[in-house]
Structure formats: C-alpha cells, structure tokens
Amino acid sequence: MTQTIYGKTEGLKKQVLTQLEGIYELRADEGQLISQELALVLRDLSDAINREISLYIDRKGRVTAVAVGSDCHVELPGTDSRRSQNRLCGVACIHTHPSGAPRLSGVDLSALRDLRFDAMAAMAWETPQSEPLLSFGMITDLDEDQQPVLQEFGPFKVKDVAAMPFGNVVHTVEKILAKRSRNHNLAEGPERAMLISLAWGDTASRWSAQDSVEELAQLAETAGAEVVGKFVQSRPKPDPVFFIGKGKVQEMALFAQQEDIDLCIFDDELSPAQQRNLERALGVRIIDRTGLILDIFAKRARTSEGKLQVELAQLQYMLPRIMGQGTSLSRLGGGIGTRGPGETKLEVDRRRIRDRIAFLEDQIRRMKGNRKQQQRARNKNEVKQVCLVGYTNAGKSTLLNTLTHSDIYAQDQLFATLDPTTRQLDLPDGSSCTLTDTVGFIQRLPHQLVAAFKSTLEVVKDADLLLHVVDSSHELAREQTEAVYQVLQELGVTDKPILTVYNKVDRLSQHEGLRRRLEQEDNALCISARTGEGVPELLETLARLLGQDRVEADLCIPYGESRLAARLHEEAQVLSEEYGETGILIRARMDKALADRLAPYIQP
Numbered sequence: 001m002t003q004t005i006y007g008k009t010e011g012l013k014k015q016v017l018t019q020l021e022g023i024y025e026l027r028a029d030e031g032q033l034i035s036q037e038l039a040l041v042l043r044d045l046s047d048a049i050n051r052e053i054s055l056y057i058d059r060k061g062r063v064t065a066v067a068v069g070s071d072c073h074v075e076l077p078g079t080d081s082r083r084s085q086n087r088l089c090g091v092a093c094i095h096t097h098p099s100g101a102p103r104l105s106g107v108d109l110s111a112l113r114d115l116r117f118d119a120m121a122a123m124a125w126e127t128p129q130s131e132p133l134l135s136f137g138m139i140t141d142l143d144e145d146q147q148p149v150l151q152e153f154g155p156f157k158v159k160d161v162a163a164m165p166f167g168n169v170v171h172t173v174e175k176i177l178a179k180r181s182r183n184h185n186l187a188e189g190p191e192r193a194m195l196i197s198l199a200w201g202d203t204a205s206r207w208s209a210q211d212s213v214e215e216l217a218q219l220a221e222t223a224g225a226e227v228v229g230k231f232v233q234s235r236p237k238p239d240p241v242f243f244i245g246k247g248k249v250q251e252m253a254l255f256a257q258q259e260d261i262d263l264c265i266f267d268d269e270l271s272p273a274q275q276r277n278l279e280r281a282l283g284v285r286i287i288d289r290t291g292l293i294l295d296i297f298a299k300r301a302r303t304s305e306g307k308l309q310v311e312l313a314q315l316q317y318m319l320p321r322i323m324g325q326g327t328s329l330s331r332l333g334g335g336i337g338t339r340g341p342g343e344t345k346l347e348v349d350r351r352r353i354r355d356r357i358a359f360l361e362d363q364i365r366r367m368k369g370n371r372k373q374q375q376r377a378r379n380k381n382e383v384k385q386v387c388l389v390g391y392t393n394a395g396k397s398t399l400l401n402t403l404t405h406s407d408i409y410a411q412d413q414l415f416a417t418l419d420p421t422t423r424q425l426d427l428p429d430g431s432s433c434t435l436t437d438t439v440g441f442i443q444r445l446p447h448q449l450v451a452a453f454k455s456t457l458e459v460v461k462d463a464d465l466l467l468h469v470v471d472s473s474h475e476l477a478r479e480q481t482e483a484v485y486q487v488l489q490e491l492g493v494t495d496k497p498i499l500t501v502y503n504k505v506d507r508l509s510q511h512e513g514l515r516r517r518l519e520q521e522d523n524a525l526c527i528s529a530r531t532g533e534g535v536p537e538l539l540e541t542l543a544r545l546l547g548q549d550r551v552e553a554d555l556c557i558p559y560g561e562s563r564l565a566a567r568l569h570e571e572a573q574v575l576s577e578e579y580g581e582t583g584i585l586i587r588a589r590m591d592k593a594l595a596d597r598l599a600p601y602i603q604p
C-alpha cells in the first residue's frame with residue numbers, strides 16, 4: 001500500500017514524515033471508530049508539527065489515507081464508489097484540532113454531507129499530556145426531500161469512543177437509509193422483529209413465558225413491527241452478560257442474519273450493559289419490553305400533558321443507558337420506526353437530560369395543580385365520580401361510548417387510550433355522575449410510566465367508585481385481573497369500592513358454565529359493551545351504589561332564604577318544587593352531609 005502523506009507537507013522534517021508514514025502501520029479494531037493508540041499518536045504528532053492531521057479509516061479499522069493541514073479532508077483521495085443514496089462511503093474521517101475545540105466546523109459538516117463519510121470526527125486536547133476529546137458527526141437519516149440529516153455526538157473521551165459499537169451504529173444507519181430511500185417513508189416498511197422471553201426461577205408468576213411472549217408480539221405489532229420469530233428459553237437464572245444463554249445468542253444471531261431482522265425485543269428489562277453486549281453479539285438493535293411500551297405510549301400520546309409524561313418516562317428510562325460508555329449511540333434510532341424522545345436528545349449530555357427531567361416534572365406538577373382546582377370545583381357540586389379501570393383492551397372505552405353515547409377512540413389495540421376522558425353519565429334514578437376512561441394496565445407496567453402517569457391516574461384515586469372492566473373472553477382474564485390489582489396497589493388505591501364488570505360476554509356462547517360462574521360472583525355483573533346486553537342492570541347497580549349515602553327529603557325553605565333553594569338546585573337532585581304559604585316546598589334527593597346541614601328546614 002502506498003504511504004503517501006497528503007496535504008501541506010512542505011517544510012516538514014524527514015523524521016516527522018517518517019513518523020507520519022508510521023500511522024499507516026497502526027489500526028483500529030473492526031467496528032471501532034478509532035483506537036486509543038491511534039488517537040494518542042495523532043495528538044503527539046499534531047502537537048509536534050502544530051498542524052491538523054487527518055486520516056481516513058475503513059470499516060476493517062485500516063488507515064487508508066493520512067494528510068496534513070487544515071480542512072484537508074476535502075483534499076484526500078476519493079473514497080470508494082459506494083456513494084449511493086442509501087449507503088455511507090465506508091470510511092470515517094478523523095482529524096485533529098491542535099489548540100482548538102473538539103467540535104465540528106461548518107466545513108467538516110459539509111464534507112460529511114457531500115462525501116457521505118461513515119463519520120466525521122474532530123479531536124482536541126487541552127495540554128500535551130491530557131486525554132483527547134472527540135466529537136463526531138454522522139448522517140443518521142434522510143429527510144422528506146431525501147437529503148441527509150446530520151447529527152453531532154460528543155464530545156466524548158477517546159477511551160469511550162473506542163468502546164462504542166460503532167460498526168453496529170453504521171449498520172443500523174444504513175438500514176434506515178435503505179428503507180428511507182426505498183419507501184420514501186420508514187413507516188411504510190414494517191421493521192422485522194424477533195422476540196425472546198426467558199422462563200426462569202420465579203415460577204410464582206402465573207404468566208408463562210409463552211403467554212408473555214404472545215402479549216409481547218401484540219405489543220410489537222401495535223408499535224408497528226412485523227414479528228418474524230419468537231423464542232422462549234428456560235434457564236435457572238438470567239446470564240449476567242447476555243441475559244440469555246450464549247448458545248441461544250448464537251442461534252438468534254444466525255436467525256437474525258438469515259431472516260434479515262432489524263430488531264430484537266426482549267420480554268424483560270435488560271441492564272444497559274446486557275443491552276450493549278447483545279447489540280454487539282446479535283448485530284441488530286435491541287429493545288426491551290419497557291422500551292417497547294414507552295415507544296407505544298410515545299406514538300399514542302395526544303394531549304400535551306400525556307406527551308410530557310411519556311417524555312419524562314422515556315428520559316428516566318434512557319438516563320442510565322446513556323451514561324454507560326457509548327450506549328448513547330447504540331440507542332440511536334430509539335424504538336420502532338425510530339421514535340425516541342426526539343433523536344436530538346441523544347446527543348445531549350447527562351446533565352442536560354437531568355435538567356429536562358426537572359423541567360418536565362415541574363410542568364406536570366403545574367398541570368396537576370390546575371386539575372386539582374377543577375376537581376375541587378366538581379367536589380363542591382357533589383357529583384359522584386366513577387372511573388373505568390382495567391387491563392388494556394378489556395373494552396373500557398367501548399363501555400364509556402355505550403353508556404354515554406359518545407364516540408371516543410376504541411380499537412382492538414393495546415393502549416388505544418392514553419389520556420383520560422370524562423363524560424357525564426345519566427343514571428336511571430334521575431341522578432347523574434361523571435364517568436372517566438383511563439389508560440389500560442398491563443402486567444409489569446414499567447415503573448417509569450406508573451410514576452410519570454401518577455398525576456393522570458389521580459382520577460382513579462379521587463373516584464368514588466371504580467368500574468373494573470374485565471375481558472371475560474380472554475384466556476388469562478384471571479391473571480389480567482391480578483395485574484390490575486397490582487397496579488392499583490402501586491398507585492396506593494386499596495380501599496375504594498370496586499364494581500367488576502365481566503365484559504364481552506357475547507363471546508362466551510360456547511362457555512355457558514363459565515358465564516354462570518361469573519354471574520354468581522359478588523359485586524360483579526356480566527355485560528357486553530358491544531351488544532348492550534347487561535347495560536340496564538349495570539346502570540341500576542351504579543345508581544344504587546352511588547345513591548347509598550343519599551337521602552330523599554321534603555324541605556320548606558323560607559322565602560327570605562331563597563339562596564338555599566338555589567344551592568339545592570346546584571348540589572342536590574330536585575324532584576319537585578312548589579310555592580307554599582310559608583316558603584318554597586322542595587322534595588330533593590341529596591347527600592347525607594347536605595341533608596344534615598339543612599336539617600332545620602326538613603319537614604317531618
């Protein structure tokens with residue numbers, strides 16, 4: 001191989017030139033952006049001649065060109081001809097900024113865009129002996145006009161850069177680019193996913209690994225992925241390095257290659273280190289159950305509060321993962337269809353993420369304050385509040401629609417509803433209450449989400465009655481019920497009256513026995529939100545339960561105190577009203593508390 005030194009070599013001593021030529025003998029590992037040794041040699045030589053040094057390094061880690069002088073990367077010999085729209089050029093350019101900053105200049109960025117480098121990196125250091133810092137830019141996507149989207153990462157310590165799975169990142173980026181240029185839109189081509197669930201130790205759980213992986217497949221499809229393979233492995237306990245066994249890792253790596261898999265979804269939460277190791281071993285993007293659920297929530301959030309809450313949960317989930325070496329990069333492309341909490345956030349350092357978390361928490365607290373005020377206003381009116389809770393896809397939103405003749409979004413999808421919706425519900429005894437639909441629960445709901453959604457879920461805490469909707473036609477109805485109770489406990493809701501409704505009984509025609517058993521349970525009703533079966537009984541029961549602490553009374557309000565009559569209209573249910581000789585005669589149904597306060601006016 002020629003060992004030409006390009007650029008402004010005039011005036012350099014023979015000995016220095018020899019040292020520069022020596023750079024060609026050095027190399028990085030395959031998949032590494034730069035090795036520590038190369039970085040230190042670049043620093044020392046660059047200091048010695050007080051000029052920039054640039055080099056090209058290919059994907060095998062070989063140095064293919066070395067140049068001296070500023071902005072010389074544009075003068076370097078052309079890279080190979082793979083510069084099609086959906087590929088990078090196969091070479092990274094690394095250059096030094098002696099006595100400068102480890103930041104990319106405008107010229108660096110335009111060279112990155114024009115020459116489609118795998119990466120463009122700038123390295124700088126403070127004093128001759130100090131550790132170099134390095135920032136690098138990459139093309140990470142194509143925009144709507146098929147123009148490259150650039151992102152800058154870092155600065156990082158060189159040793160952290162050396163530890164990054166750079167090859168995997170390049171591989172992922174090329175896949176994204178290929179899809180973008182094929183479809184003009186990533187969302188059109190579903191990502192191909194393989195799933196894995198580990199069955200281990202904790203046999204107390206009623207969910208078998210198989211059940212759980214089926215649910216995971218539903219989640220993955222909800223998120224827009226195509227499930228190509230499902231794996232289950234039994235082990236006494238998770239492997240600390242790979243979570244699953246090494247043999248399984250090999251089997252899956254082969255499967256990933258044969259089936260052109262884009263991502264692998266784990267049913268359990270992985271440690272950041274396990275995630276990184278797996279990413280290297282399998283060569284595909286790895287996400288875990290928590291990451292997947294967060295991804296779905298990110299896609300579904302509609303209200304500004306919902307969006308803030310999801311972003312908060314995503315950042316809290318990402319924080320430990322970004323802190324590990326290099327993981328910020330391996331997280332490139334976030335979840336399915338590359339929805340992270342905004343890819344630009346991947347480049348912000350940990351402190352800025354912390355700041356953002358604090359900001360989000362503050363915003364959410366404020367919104368919560370507002371809601372509390374509305375809440376107080378409602379309480380004053382003594383309107384009873386009923387809240388729908390239940391496993392995701394149980395039929396909560398459908399039931400709200402049936403009961404209140406509304407048309408909110410209800411779909412055969414997990415997490416169709418994220419943001420609470422409240423409607424007025426008229427009851428057969430003439431009274432009314434509010435009915436609130438909430439986000440569905442799931443087994444092992446990520447705790448980041450429960451925490452972030454705590455304020456939304458306060459409606460559950462404040463409710464007078466919970467209407468627990470169960471999909472009676474689901475094989476795992478019992479397990480789902482347990483999961484719901486677990487989340488309620490996590491929310492600190494333990495002493496609320498609960499009315500259970502076994503929904504979807506129209507699907508139980510083959511299971512008369514089951515239906516009879518459900519009908520005999522206390523505090524439970526069988527209904528079909530779809531056909532309306534059982535709904536009149538449900539309404540009667542609701543009226544009875546909510547009316548329990550209500551009394552009917554005849555009052556005589558003196559004409560001088562007509563203020564009280566107005567109050568009755570506001571807070572009680574007025575059944576009749578007449579103007580008598582001594583005052584207004586009102587028959588009303590009201591809360592015991594109110595009746596006690598109005599005792600002096602109540603007629604025997």
Ligand SMILES: Nc1nc2c(ncn2[C@@H]2O[C@H](COP(=O)(O)OP(=O)(O)OP(=O)(O)O)[C@@H](O)[C@H]2O)c(=O)[nH]1
Nearest residue numbers: 393394395396397398411412415416417440529530
């Ligand atoms: N056969 C039948 N299907 C129902 C019934 N109630 C709801 N469904 C269907 O079940 C699916 C889920 O209904 P949703 O109302 O969206 O469920 P949800 O509990 O609000 O779900 P999330 O918001 O995703 O947590 C939809 O496809 C509904 O049409 C029912 O009584 N019978």
Ligand SMILES: [Mg+2]
Nearest residue numbers: 396397416417
């Ligand atoms: Mg819903």
